[in-house]
Amino acid sequence: MTATTPVIEMSDVNKWFGDFHVLKDISLSVSTGERIVICGPSGSGKSTVVRCINGLEHHQQGKIVVDGTELTNKRQSLAKIRAEVGMVFQQFNLFPHLSVLQNLTLGPIKSRGLSKADAEARAMEYLERVHIPEQADKRPGQLSGGQQQRVAIARSLCMEPKIMLFDEPTSALDPEMIAEVLEVMLELADEGMTMIVVTHEMGFARKAADLMVFMDEGRIVETGKPDVFFDAPKTERCTQFLEQILHH
Amino acid sequence: MIALSTRFKWLAMCLLLPLLVSGCGNSNLKWYVVSPLTENGRINLKFLIAGTWNTLSMSFLALLISIVVGLLIAIPGIAKNRGARKANMFYVEIFRSIPLLPLILWVYYGLPEIAGIQLDYFWAGVLALAISDSAFEAEIFRAGIQSIPRGQSEAASTVGLNYYQNMRYVVLPQAIKRILPALGNQFAYMVKMSALVSVIGLQELTRRANELIVTEYRALEIYTILIVEYLIIILIIGQGVRWLERKMGSDESGNANQ
Ligand SMILES: Nc1ncnc2c1ncn2[C@@H]1O[C@H](COP(=O)(O)OP(=O)(O)OP(=O)(O)O)[C@@H](O)[C@H]1O
Ligand SMILES: [Mg+2]
Numbered sequence: 488m489t490a491t492t493p494v495i496e497m498s499d500v501n502k503w504f505g506d507f508h509v510l511k512d513i514s515l516s517v518s519t520g521e522r523i524v525i526c527g528p529s530g531s532g533k534s535t536v537v538r539c540i541n542g543l544e545h546h547q548q549g550k551i552v553v554d555g556t557e558l559t560n561k562r563q564s565l566a567k568i569r570a571e572v573g574m575v576f577q578q579f580n581l582f583p584h585l586s587v588l589q590n591l592t593l594g595p596i597k598s599r600g601l602s603k604a605d606a607e608a609r610a611m612e613y614l615e616r617v618h619i620p621e622q623a624d625k626r627p628g629q630l631s632g633g634q635q636q637r638v639a640i641a642r643s644l645c646m647e648p649k650i651m652l653f654d655e656p657t658s659a660l661d662p663e664m665i666a667e668v669l670e671v672m673l674e675l676a677d678e679g680m681t682m683i684v685v686t687h688e689m690g691f692a693r694k695a696a697d698l699m700v701f702m703d704e705g706r707i708v709e710t711g712k713p714d715v716f717f718d719a720p721k722t723e724r725c726t727q728f729l730e731q732i733l734h735h
Numbered sequence: 736m737i738a739l740s741t742r743f744k745w746l747a748m749c750l751l752l753p754l755l756v757s758g759c760g761n762s763n764l765k766w767y768v769v770s771p772l773t774e775n776g777r778i779n780l781k782f783l784i785a786g787t788w789n790t791l792s793m794s795f796l797a798l799l800i801s802i803v804v805g806l807l808i809a810i811p812g813i814a815k816n817r818g819a820r821k822a823n824m825f826y827v828e829i830f831r832s833i834p835l836l837p838l839i840l841w842v843y844y845g846l847p848e849i850a851g852i853q854l855d856y857f858w859a860g861v862l863a864l865a866i867s868d869s870a871f872e873a874e875i876f877r878a879g880i881q882s883i884p885r886g887q888s889e890a891a892s893t894v895g896l897n898y899y900q901n902m903r904y905v906v907l908p909q910a911i912k913r914i915l916p917a918l919g920n921q922f923a924y925m926v927k928m929s930a931l932v933s934v935i936g937l938q939e940l941t942r943r944a945n946e947l948i949v950t951e952y953r954a955l956e957i958y959t960i961l962i963v964e965y966l967i968i969i970l971i972i973g974q975g976v977r978w979l980e981r982k983m984g985s986d987e988s989g990n991a992n993q
Binding site for chain 1: 884886887889890891892893894895896897900904905908909912
């Protein structure tokens with residue numbers, strides 16, 4: 488499927504934390520079904536970009552349109568956009584006092600108005616998709632990091648979003664657990680999910696990305712198709728950065 | 736009746752302790768005024784213990800009210816809006832500065848004059864205790880809510896929960912578990928402070944002890960019993976809170992459907 492309607496459109500977005508200019512003239516257009524991988528050094532503003540897209544942070548200048556709705560500080564626009572955008576955090580952020588199943592059904596029941604039975608059926612379906620249906624009755628604290636992150640992915644999917652945002656989903660994981668999470672993400676990519684992924688897992692990027700985005704000091708410094716991006720980066724900064732992460 | 740008398744024996748054993756401390760041979764002590772072994776002693780003990788209900792129900796009601804009010808006051812304390820935070824600070828600073836005894840007197844004798852509301856002893860006590868405690872509860876809740884990582888609220892909002900739902904289903908259940916020991920402390924504190932309501936005439940534990948002393952002239956013995964009464968109540972509350980903590984604690988790591 489080669490849809491070309493932009494589902495996310497960021498134009499000249501600027502953001503400050505106090506005096507600190509964290510995002511500088513960010514423009515990015517994401518089509519339906521497109522997979523974008525964002526990389527860049529620590530502090531370059533990757534998380535902030537992703538968090539602006541679902542309104543966890545507010546931008547001060549420029550325009551962000553998600554699925555036809557412009558992101559403003561108004562509550563309705565926020566609620567509408569959050570309903571379309573799922574998010575997976577580095578630290579999982581599962582609800583520790585609820586079972587895995589309850590983690591997955593809370594949103595669908597309370598905000599989508601699903602019945603408990605429907606929500607649980609849907610939750611089990613997505614737990615199968617992330618290969619851990621047998622963990623449904625456990626608490627997050629009883630699971631390994633990789634399992635927790637897969638539950639977090641399933642929790643987002645239960646809201647049936649059009650877009651999934653991932654902010655360094657494997658950075659808090661032990662090496663042996665990274666693969667199981669990336670595998671789930673690759674499957675999701677194969678199914679045509681629109682994804683924006685902040686990650687330094689370049690193996691995943693090569694396989695899944697339609698477009699690579701390199702950020703530095705609050706700017707998008709370079710974008711490109713993965714093969715070109717990795718083999719012949721245009722800018723000095725990007726070349727250095729790729730060398731660092733590929734040879735550490 | 737048998738259960739009752741064993742309880743009295745237990746109380747009597749508690750009395751041995753101060754007896755030993757104050758010197759066994761001290762012939763000035765007249766324990767018989769509160770001895771479960773004499774007719775008069777039993778009547779006196781019953782009279783004293785009958786204050787338990789007022790002490791407990793007053794403290795418990797005050798606790799419930801102060802928890803609700805405290806929570807409502809805590810919410811603006813964590814708001815982004817500076818005015819809301821100021822209002823929270825204002826309430827907390829004012830009400831935790833007012834000493835409880837004058838507040839009780841003010842509610843009982845002052846409210847009828849300025850508002851035309853004459854509360855009875857009991858409700859005047861409940862109101863004064865609740866107001867005074869709500870400032871502390873507000874601080875406890877604010878600290879508890881702020882101790883929950885921001886990622887929890889962020890995750891809640893990404894699965895579509897609004898502010899109220901986030902509080903109700905995600906933040907508060909976790910916060911309450913953390914502040915349970917502090918809430919238990921407040922309850923114990925409340926039970927002790929409720930003794931002050933005796934000044935306006937409510938027949939709770941302390942008032943009854945005072946009244947008995949007027950007829951029996953045995954302050955040391957009767958106040959000893961009084962202290963033991965508070966001690967027992969607060970020990971029981973402490974155990975109850977521990978039990979709750981354990982129950983909620985095992986909830987975290989244990990299976991959900993256990
Ligand atoms: N709430 C905040 N208040 C002030 N400064 C912030 C805030 N959040 C982030 N920053 C700063 O903004 C800059 C960009 O942060 P951001 O988290 O977007 O970077 P990042 O590219 O995701 O980095 P990392 O790879 O370490 O996650 C950093 O310098 C950070 O210190
Ligand atoms: Mg980041």
